[in-house]
Amino acid sequence: MQTELLLAEADALLARGRAHNAERLLAPFVGREPENVGAWHLITRARLELADRAGALAAAQAAWHLDPYGAESLFWLSHARSRLGDHAEAIAAAAAACREDPGNPRLHNRLAEAQLAAGLPTDAAEGLRCVVDMAGYDPDLLVTYGQALFAIGRPLSAREALGKALAIDFGHAGARAALRAFDKSMSTAVDAASLALAADEFAESLRIHPGQPVRRRPGAARAALRHFSRVALIWFLAVFTLAGILETFEVMTVPTSLYFALLCAVGAAGCISAAAGPPR
Structure with missing residues (x-):
């Protein structure tokens, strides 16, 4: 259960664009449990986000050696090979993944990406x-x-x-x-x-x-910016609402300048969140 929670946390960190935190969380874990294929997949993904091509390939190869016929292991091996410009190996790994799971569009997409690269x-x-x-x-x-x-x-x-x-x-x-x-x-x-x-x-x-x-992909940075701006927006709205409640019940007098500052902060956070784009 602890292993599943840790991997789920790493996956959530990656989804929020926090690849560095995910890699730091997973590195000691695979040191203790080097046979965990799923953890190696996540480390590969994190290192690709961090533009650590050699590290990503090392992690992908570790997963592949443990699971040489696994479509997911072949997917990440292909991805890491493409980033290094090892195109023949990248295409071969992606094609092998498609043979293992021919109905999976994600694997065919990886093969096409490898061919374009x-x-x-x-x-x-x-x-x-x-x-x-x-x-x-x-x-x-x-x-x-x-x-x-x-x-x-x-x-x-x-x-x-x-x-x-x-x-x-x-x-x-x-x-x-x-x-x-x-x-x-x-x-x-x-x-x-x-x-x-x-x-x-x-x-x-x-x-x-x-x-x-x-070239670092902008998607991870946008995801992190979107996440933090939305968290800030929620907090600013909560403080604004609390201030209104306290003044309504005459618990305290809230300065007009504070309302104005909170409105500006809410507007800024909302604009940043909108500019960062909708979640994927």
Whole structure:
């Protein structure tokens, strides 16, 4: 029971964008219980969020050695390999995961991501074409499919895929980021030749080259900012309400300046929370 609680806490920390805290929580645990595959998965996830590529690969390999045919272990091994630019290994691990659990769209999405990172958008688009027909309810899958379609010069189909993703999850950060990238790429496309060039440049932007510096994903930072701003908003509203109650029952006199400061704080917290985006 304690193990389950600890892993659940680590998972919650990761969901709130606190990868560093999750990694610190899990590191001594896997030292005591190195056979726990789930803990190694979570450490891999945390280290990927922290851009610790070598550490993520070490954790993913530890899970894979314990569970060489597990789809989840192969998923994280593929993810870590992609970040390092080891594309053949990343694609092989993702393909093996798909064979182990062929009905799981998340695994097919990982395979397509690995192919895009390797500069193989045609393979990614072709591989996802049938999967999307069967699992069109998965917005992450639709976003990756849209990216692959745009990278092979099919912008209208790409936008259609992203539109479906947003219809499922209106606040999907990946879909909105992809749309912004599409708009930026299309701003220079005026004919067939420039469209092909824009598609090639977009495809190149998805590639990961060995030794390439890691660009930290904004999603974790936004999640943490969203979480703290909403906690602050709740506290400010609670204090504002308490002040009103105390003054109503003549327990104390609350200065007008305090009400004004609390209103400003509530407004600021609300604006920050809205800017950070809806939860995923």
